[in-house]
Amino acid sequence: MEQFTGKVWVLGDDIDTDIIIPTEYLALxxxxxxxxxxxxxLRPELAxxxxxxxxxxAGKNFGCGSSREQAPEIIKALKVRCVIAKSYARIFFxxxxxxxxxxxxxxEIQNVVKEGDMLTVxxxxxxxxxxxxxxxxxxxxxxxxxxxxxxxVKAMQKKNGVI
Amino acid sequence: MGMxxxxxxxxxxxxxxxxxxxxxxxxxxxxxxxxxxxxxxTVDMYxxxxxxxxxxxxxxxxxxxxxNVPAENPKTAEAxxxxxxxxxxxxxxxxxGQGVCHQIMMEDYVCPGELIFGADSHTTxxxxxxxxxxxxxxxxxxxxxxxxTSWVMVPETLRFNLHxxxxxxxxxxxxxxxxxxxxxxxxxxxxxxxFAGDGASNLSIDERIVLCNLTVEAGAKAGxxxxxxxxVAYCKERGRKAEFMFKSDxxxxxxxxxxxxxxxxxxxxxxPDFVDNFDTLANVSKEKIAIDQAFVGSCNNGRLCxxxxxxxxxKGKKIADTVRFIVAPxxxxxxxxxxxxxxxxxxxxxxxxxMNANCSVCWxxxxxxxGENEVLISTGTRNFKGRSGHPxxxxxxxxxxxxxxSAVAGYITGVESVK
Numbered sequence: 291m292e293q294f295t296g297k298v299w300v301l302g303d304d305i306d307t308d309i310i311i312p313t314e315y316l317a318l319x320x321x322x323x324x325x326x327x328x329x330x331x332l333r334p335e336l337a338x339x340x341x342x343x344x345x346x347x348a349g350k351n352f353g354c355g356s357s358r359e360q361a362p363e364i365i366k367a368l369k370v371r372c373v374i375a376k377s378y379a380r381i382f383f384x385x386x387x388x389x390x391x392x393x394x395x396x397x398e399i400q401n402v403v404k405e406g407d408m409l410t411v412x413x414x415x416x417x418x419x420x421x422x423x424x425x426x427x428x429x430x431x432x433x434x435x436x437x438x439x440x441x442x443v444k445a446m447q448k449k450n451g452v453i
Numbered sequence: 454m455g456m457x458x459x460x461x462x463x464x465x466x467x468x469x470x471x472x473x474x475x476x477x478x479x480x481x482x483x484x485x486x487x488x489x490x491x492x493x494x495t496v497d498m499y500x501x502x503x504x505x506x507x508x509x510x511x512x513x514x515x516x517x518x519x520x521n522v523p524a525e526n527p528k529t530a531e532a533x534x535x536x537x538x539x540x541x542x543x544x545x546x547x548x549x550g551q552g553v554c555h556q557i558m559m560e561d562y563v564c565p566g567e568l569i570f571g572a573d574s575h576t577t578x579x580x581x582x583x584x585x586x587x588x589x590x591x592x593x594x595x596x597x598x599x600x601x602t603s604w605v606m607v608p609e610t611l612r613f614n615l616h617x618x619x620x621x622x623x624x625x626x627x628x629x630x631x632x633x634x635x636x637x638x639x640x641x642x643x644x645x646x647x648f649a650g651d652g653a654s655n656l657s658i659d660e661r662i663v664l665c666n667l668t669v670e671a672g673a674k675a676g677x678x679x680x681x682x683x684x685v686a687y688c689k690e691r692g693r694k695a696e697f698m699f700k701s702d703x704x705x706x707x708x709x710x711x712x713x714x715x716x717x718x719x720x721x722x723x724x725p726d727f728v729d730n731f732d733t734l735a736n737v738s739k740e741k742i743a744i745d746q747a748f749v750g751s752c753n754n755g756r757l758c759x760x761x762x763x764x765x766x767x768k769g770k771k772i773a774d775t776v777r778f779i780v781a782p783x784x785x786x787x788x789x790x791x792x793x794x795x796x797x798x799x800x801x802x803x804x805x806x807x808m809n810a811n812c813s814v815c816w817x818x819x820x821x822x823x824g825e826n827e828v829l830i831s832t833g834t835r836n837f838k839g840r841s842g843h844p845x846x847x848x849x850x851x852x853x854x855x856x857x858x859s860a861v862a863g864y865i866t867g868v869e870s871v872k
C-alpha cells in the first residue's frame with residue numbers, strides 16, 4: 291500500500307472548472323504556462339504558494355462545470371499529490387483518472403483539518419490527521435489500473451498496445 | 454428486472470441484453486463530437502502520444518468550431534489551423550462558423566437510442582431526441598476516436614414525471630432552472646435525468662433541448678426525454694430515421710421519482726455564482742438590480758423560439774442606454790429563419806448587437822466579455838465566478854424574455870414592467 295504525507299490547502303463546495311482554470315487562459319500554449327492562473331478567481335495567491343506533494347481538501351461537487359481537461363492537468367502541473375473532496379463532478383472525475391490524478395472521496399476530514407496542517411494518506415485505506423484515522427474506499431480496479439499506469443493512454447498501451 | 458430508457462441505450466451500445474446500475478461495460482459509440490475548445494489538445498496527443506495513431510471510423514467523428522469563431526487572436530487561429538488540417542488529412546467532417554456544436558448536432562446528426570460522446574459538458578443536449586449524450590475530456594475523446602469504443606459505468610436513473618403545461622410567459626428555461634434549484638448542483642451527479650409524462654410530451658423539441666442541455670448543471674451524466682412522435686417528425690424532416698425509440702419498462706428501477714406540475718412553475722432568476730442559487734423573478738425584481746449587459750444565445754437558449762420571445766418584448770422599444778444587449782443565434786439555420794421572420798430586424802431596431810452563430814458571451818473568452826464588477830443577465834449555461842469575464846463580475850441567469858425585459862429596463866425585471 292502506498293503512503294504519503296502532505297500539506298493541506300482547504301477549499302469549499304462547488305469548486306468549478308472556471309475557478310480551477312478560467313476560460314481566458316485556455317488559449318495559452320501549454321499547461322505549464324497556464325498553471326500560474328490555477329484557482330485565480332477564488333485564490334489568486336494559491337498557485338504561487340502550493341508546493342510539490344501538497345494536498346487539496348474540498349467540499350462537495352469538486353470540478354463541476356466544463357469538460358476542459360486542463361482542470362486536472364493544472365492540478366497535476368502544480369504537483370498536488372491528491373485531492374480529497376466530499377464528492378466530484380463526473381466529467382472531472384473521469385478526466386482526473388485519465389490523467390493519473392488521484393482523487394479521494396471523504397466527508398469527515400473537512401471537519402477537522404485546517405489549512406497548513408499535515409495529513410497522511412494510506413491509499414485505498416485511510417487518512418490520518420492529528421493521530422486520528424478516517425477510513426477511505428479504494429477506487430474500482432479498472433480505475434486503479436488506469437491511475438497506476440499514469441493515465442488512460444499509457445494504461446491502454448501497457449494493456450494491449452491498441453493505441 | 455426491467456430497464457430504464459438510458460439503461461436500454463447502454464445495453465444496445467454494449468451489445469448485451471441487459472445492464473444494471475454500477476456495471477462497467479465496453480460500448481461502441483454511435484458518434485463523437487469535438488469542438489475548438491479542446492480539439493487542438495486531442496490532435497497534439499494523437500500525434501505525440503500514440504504508437505499507432507489511427508481513426509476507427511471517420512464517418513462517426515464530427516468537428517465543430519464554435520467557441521472562438523471567428524478567431525480573436527493568433528493563438529486561437531493556430532489552434533483552429535491545427536483542427537482544420539487534422540480534419541482535412543483524416544476526412545473528418547468539419548463545421549466552421551455554422552453554429553454552436555450541440556445545435557449543429559441536433560440539426561444534422563442525433564437519432565434516438567444513440568450513444569454519443571462529445572468533448573463538451575453540454576453534450577447532454579442530445580437527450581431531447583431520446584439519445585444518450587454525455588460529455589468527456591479530450592483523453593477519453595482520443596481513445597474513443599481511435600478505437601470507436603469506450604467504457605461506461607451504468608448510472609442510476611432519476612425519473613421526472615412532468616404534468617400539464619407551462620403558463621404563458623413561463624419557459625422551459627424556468628422549468629429546468631427550478632429543477633436544478635430543487636435538487637442542487639450535484640443533485641443528479643453520475644445519474645441520468647429522465648423526463649416523461651404528458652408534460653414532457655407537451656414540450657416542443659426546442660424546449661426539450663433546453664431541459665436536457667442543462668441537466669449537466671445538476672451533475673447528470675445524461676438527460677433524456679422519452680421520445681415520441683415529435684422526435685420521429687423532427688428526424689424525418691431532416692432525412693433521418695428514428696429507429697430506437699426506447700422507453701423505460703413498467704418495472705424499471707429509479708433511484709428517485711419526482712413529480713412536477715408545469716402549470717405551477719414561475720419565472721425564475723438564478724443569482725451568482727452557482728447554478729442552484731435559485732430565486733423567483735418576483736423576489737429578485739424587487740431589488741431593481743442594475744445591469745451592464747444582457748445576453749440571449751448559447752446552446753441552451755439561442756434558438757428561434759428564444760429569439761422570438763426576446764424580440765416580442767423589445768418590439769418598438771429601445772434598450773436602456775446603460776446596457777449592451779448582445780444576441781447570438783445558436784446556428785445559421787436559426788439565424789436565417791430569424792432574418793426571414795423579421796426577428797433580427799426587431800432586435801436590431803431596439804438596439805441589440807447581433808453576433809454570428811457561436812458560443813459568444815456564455816463562453817467568456819471572445820465576445821462581450823464583462824469587466825470589473827459588471828453585471829450580466831444571461832441565457833447562457835453557467836453563472837460561475839468569472840465565467841463571462843472579470844472574476845469580480847456577476848452573472849444572473851434567466852429566460853430570454855426576462856433578459857430582454859431587463860435590457861429595456863436597465864435592471865433585472867420581468868416582461869410585465871416594460872409593457
